[in-house]
Amino acid sequence: MAEDPRRWSLPAGALAAAFGGGPLGAAVEPLHAALRRRAPVLLHGDLPRWRAALAGLALSAPVHEPCLDGSTAVVAGSGGCQGPPDRARVRDLLARLAPWRKGPFRLDGVDIDTEWRSDLKWDRLLPRIAPLQGRCVLDVGSGSGYHLWRMHAAGAAAVLGIEPMLLFDSQFRAVARYAPHAPVQQLPLRLEDLSPDVPGGPGGPGGPGGVFDTVFSMGVLYHARDPHDQLARLHALLRPGGQLVLETLVVERPGDEQLSVPGRYAGMRNIDRLPSPSRLHRWLAEAGLQGARTVSLARTTDEEQRVTAWSGDRSLGDALAPDDATRTREGHPAPCRAIVLCERHRVPA
Numbered sequence: 001m002a003e004d005p006r007r008w009s010l011p012a013g014a015l016a017a018a019f020g021g022g023p024l025g026a027a028v029e030p031l032h033a034a035l036r037r038r039a040p041v042l043l044h045g046d047l048p049r050w051r052a053a054l055a056g057l058a059l060s061a062p063v064h065e066p067c068l069d070g071s072t073a074v075v076a077g078s079g080g081c082q083g084p085p086d087r088a089r090v091r092d093l094l095a096r097l098a099p100w101r102k103g104p105f106r107l108d109g110v111d112i113d114t115e116w117r118s119d120l121k122w123d124r125l126l127p128r129i130a131p132l133q134g135r136c137v138l139d140v141g142s143g144s145g146y147h148l149w150r151m152h153a154a155g156a157a158a159v160l161g162i163e164p165m166l167l168f169d170s171q172f173r174a175v176a177r178y179a180p181h182a183p184v185q186q187l188p189l190r191l192e193d194l195s196p197d198v199p200g201g202p203g204g205p206g207g208p209g210g211v212f213d214t215v216f217s218m219g220v221l222y223h224a225r226d227p228h229d230q231l232a233r234l235h236a237l238l239r240p241g242g243q244l245v246l247e248t249l250v251v252e253r254p255g256d257e258q259l260s261v262p263g264r265y266a267g268m269r270n271i272d273r274l275p276s277p278s279r280l281h282r283w284l285a286e287a288g289l290q291g292a293r294t295v296s297l298a299r300t301t302d303e304e305q306r307v308t309a310w311s312g313d314r315s316l317g318d319a320l321a322p323d324d325a326t327r328t329r330e331g332h333p334a335p336c337r338a339i340v341l342c343e344r345h346r347v348p349a
Contacts, residue, residue, distance in 0.1 A: 005051075008042035008166055008188060010035065011173075018185040023136040024158040027211065031160075034193045042166070042188055050170040053096040056089075057108075057174060072119040074149045076178040077108035097171050099312040102143040107174060115311030118146045120304045121218065121247065125339050128295040130243045132156045135213035138237060141220035145172035145186050151216075152184050161186035162194070191220075191233050210237045210344075218247035223270050231287035238344040244289060249274050250338045252297070256282060259332065266319035266328045266335055277338055289342040296339040 003009075015028045035042075091110045103114030133155035142148055142161025145168075151159045163169060163186055172186045215237050217230075224230040234244055251259040253276040265271040275283065281292040305316040316335070321327040326334050 004043070005048045006043045006045055007039075008044070008047060008169070010187070014180075015185060017181050018183050019158055019160075022158050022183055024160060024183075024211065027160075031187060031189075034189055035187060038189060038193055044166045047166060047170075050097060050167065053093045054170060054173055054177070056093045057177065072117070073104040073106045073111070074146055074175065075106045076175050094174065095310070097167065097174060098310055100144065100171060100310040101168070102146045103310075105144075105146070105175065112310050113308040114144070114146075115305060115308060115315055117304045118143075119150075121337075121339075122147060122150050124296045124298065125245060125247070126150075126154065128339070129245050129341060130214065132214060136211055137214045137216070138162070138212045139216040139218070140191050140234070141218065142172075142186055143168050145175060145184075147216065147218070148172070148184050148186060149175065152182060156183075156214075158183045159185075162189040162191065164188050164190050191230060194233070194237065210239050210242065212237050212242055213239060214243050214245060216245045216247075218245070221246065221248040222274060223268075225272070227273075227275075227283060228287065231283055231289070235287045235289055235344055240344055241346040242344050244284075244342050244344070246280075246284070246340045246342070247337060248280070248340075249335055250277055250280060250297070251275065251333055252336050254278070261332065264330055265332055266316075266330075267314075277340070280338065280340060284340065284342050288345065290345050292340055292342040294338050294340050296337075298337055300335040300337060 015031055019025055019028055087109055090108045094107060094110055094112060100112050100114040102116050102118045103112050104117070104119070105112040105114070131154075132151055134157050135155075137151050137156045137159045139147055139151065139159070139161040142163045143165075145161055145163075148159050148161045161172070163172070166188055169186060169188050176182075176184065176186075215234055217234055221227055221230060234246075238244060249271075251257070251274045253259075255276060256278045257276045258279050259274040261271050261273060265274070277294045277297065281294075284292040300316060302316055307313060307315045307317070319328055320334055321329055321331070328334055
């Protein structure tokens, strides 16, 4: 029987190429098992179109592993297209993978100005987190994979992203083509798919302490139906002494409070409540994480999130009240994002 072209599939050998023999080597088969369990829902009608776009992006020579350009973008390819017509072809193929939410990127000389300036978030957190050199890293909700390449560039030994949106997976693969052997991989899994037999879950290769030195959860918690369960799962994935980097929406209130959201928040349907920083710290402690501290508290601005030619036609400006940028259209406080760091308790020797 012919394979359904709408079905997602992982390039052959991709996990082994990324992680075999490294600190996530023991995770390769459990991750394949998680993908097999998830397979019935890994379908999308646009996958044939996205695959065709990827196939049309012939690698330029010489091939350079994705890197930073000294400022903001993740850069891949030589940038040496044969001329304007060739660059126009690359631009057209990359546009078929729109909307591009997280970035920016420069692929074979084509600049992708994404909706989010994800580099600004990275600049806020990088000086404050534990150094990533040599660490095994997980990014929950990794989107296009922009931050995965930043983590790799910061020296991480192995980087795994999980992102259930199949369009974003195609965007990741547009970049990953330039680094088929880099210890960086992204999979269309959810947080709950990493338990029980993927490292960090009960009985996984990481045992009771998980295998990840650093776990990032950025822009995810406020969408969770049960934030307490999500924090408990993040805790389980960390090794003892490992660090959680949590970036999430909060409400700027001084006490142990929260904002209940009966309808939409900034146009988003799937937000039930936003905690104050103090309440978020309490949630983290209840999940078994220690030392919670807020290292950044920043209102989202149109410098960081805005409409671009690559993003679609709606963004932050459409979510705010037209006469008061401190409120959402629904009358709630405007989006404010906290970065909170904490650690899994280290078992005494």
